[in-house]
Amino acid sequence: SQTIHQWPATLVQPVGSPLSLECTVEGTSNPNLYWYRQAAGRGLQLLFYSIGIDQISSEVPQNLSASRPQDRQFILSSKKLLLSDSGFYLCAWSVMGRTGFGYTFGSGTRLTVV
Amino acid sequence: GQSLEQPSEVTAVEGAIVQMNCTYQTSGFYGLSWYQQHDGGAPTFLSYNALDGLEETGRFSSFLSRSDSYGYLLLQELQMKDSASYFCAVKVNTGFQKLVFGTGTRLLVSP
Numbered sequence: 001s002q003t004i005h006q007w008p009a010t011l012v013q014p015v016g017s018p019l020s021l022e023c024t025v026e027g028t029s030n031p032n033l034y035w036y037r038q039a040a041g042r043g044l045q046l047l048f049y050s051i052g053i054d055q056i057s058s059e060v061p062q063n064l065s066a067s068r069p070q071d072r073q074f075i076l077s078s079k080k081l082l083l084s085d086s087g088f089y090l091c092a093w094s095v096m097g098r099t100g101f102g103y104t105f106g107s108g109t110r111l112t113v114v
Numbered sequence: 115g116q117s118l119e120q121p122s123e124v125t126a127v128e129g130a131i132v133q134m135n136c137t138y139q140t141s142g143f144y145g146l147s148w149y150q151q152h153d154g155g156a157p158t159f160l161s162y163n164a165l166d167g168l169e170e171t172g173r174f175s176s177f178l179s180r181s182d183s184y185g186y187l188l189l190q191e192l193q194m195k196d197s198a199s200y201f202c203a204v205k206v207n208t209g210f211q212k213l214v215f216g217t218g219t220r221l222l223v224s225p
Contacts, residue, residue, distance in 0.1 A: 102159035
């Protein structure tokens, strides 16, 4: 069965510090991968999506970046965090052709920038 | 661009039926999905409608009208555990298939 792992679960980082969040998928190959962010009490905002290794597209210009060094690994990074980067970060995957089904989300990382 | 509207909050009592609406404006529409999210948790997939009509899965039903750009999620025999936020999401293809989420409806179920 397919599983998605995301870590860490919670993170408190000072303003100006770097960030690295990792997401891995098991049990499937060549998944589409996504990073979403959810501000407190709000909907989910798509940040990045990837259709393959080193193929990343950004939805929203900001100080975050994403990389996909391996087929089932997706990393969200920042060189210098801002207070506005606080939020709940969710990784998700889907497989081409599963049009009848939705995305599967990881358990999320709650980031607080102080 | 894409935009979705959902009521911010709905309250109901155990055993009742509740309907949560979603209206959308999108280009490249493929279908409408619904997700449930409990406080502190990740969204989980509930249903997907690509065609007009009603889809039923147990106590949950989802409806889509593509001509009206409208859908709803219907929950029957409400239970306390149904208290959560419910998001509609449109699947669009703007060169790449992706989900665009609404702001969610918070459902509060009382005894």
